[in-house]
Amino acid sequence: MATAGFIYDFVGVSCWNATENRVISLELRDLKLSGQVPEPLKYCRSLQKLDIGSNALYGTIPSQICSWLPFLVTLYLSDDALSGYIPATLGKCTYLNELILSNNQFSGAIPYALGNLSRLKSLSVADNHLTGTIPLFFNRFAKEDFTGNSDLCGGSKCGGLSKKNVAVIIAAGVAGAAAALLLAFGLWFCDKCQKVN
Structure with missing residues (x-):
């Protein structure tokens, strides 16, 4: 039985074309999903957009996510219950244009390794529990992208x-x-x- 293209019609799944199973986009926002960020994502190596926000996901962002998804351009993980540190390995997602991690329970500092994301155009880490200093290379983003983190500071305010x-x-x-x-x-x-x- 031929299986090529069988996932093309799944909700929130976009493939390169209708005749194959190379997934380019997963948009599974607000589907009441629960559990941790799933490891089987590593089988979607062609994935460019991952949006699993507004669900009930918990746990950490897998440190291997950029190895699993080396061509990732857009990563939306907002409005879940994710926690732990933002992994410095996200700096290895060299094609990343959008990184939205707002309204979760992330803690610790913003990794300086994210400065490697030279293509990054959109960023939000608002409404978490982040601490420390906002790296200077994020000065181009709006203050609203960092609000809601009571122990996070940036610019001349830090230590003042x-x-x-x-x-x-x-x-x-x-x-x-x-x-x-x-x-x-x-x-x-x-x-x-x-x-x-």
Whole structure:
């Protein structure tokens, strides 16, 4: 029995053409899928677009994903329950134009290896639990692409102080100086009193 092209009509599956099973795109968004990012993706080596967002996926992004899918151009993993670190090996997906990881539970720092993605045009890591500094090579992306990560900082803000913290430090300094002056005046006054007596 001939099987060429049998998956062409599956929902969310696009093949190179109707006569073969070389999958070019998987768009399985909002299909109530659960479980981890599946290892059998490695059999879709021609895949250029993977969109499995808005499901109930959990666990980590497989560190081998760029080895499995070496021609990946678009990766949408948003609005799931994925966690762990963003793997530095994503920097090996050299054809990647879009990387959308927003609204998950990723933690840790944004890997500097993602700077290898010279073709990257669209990026979002918003609404996760990321920490550390936004690498400078991501300055071309909008602030909204990084919001919702309370311990993530970028640009001149990193390691700096907020206006509120600066005000507290100034107030503490003024109060300390005033207390030192009062103490010095008190000691001087007591010394004068003793000399008079």
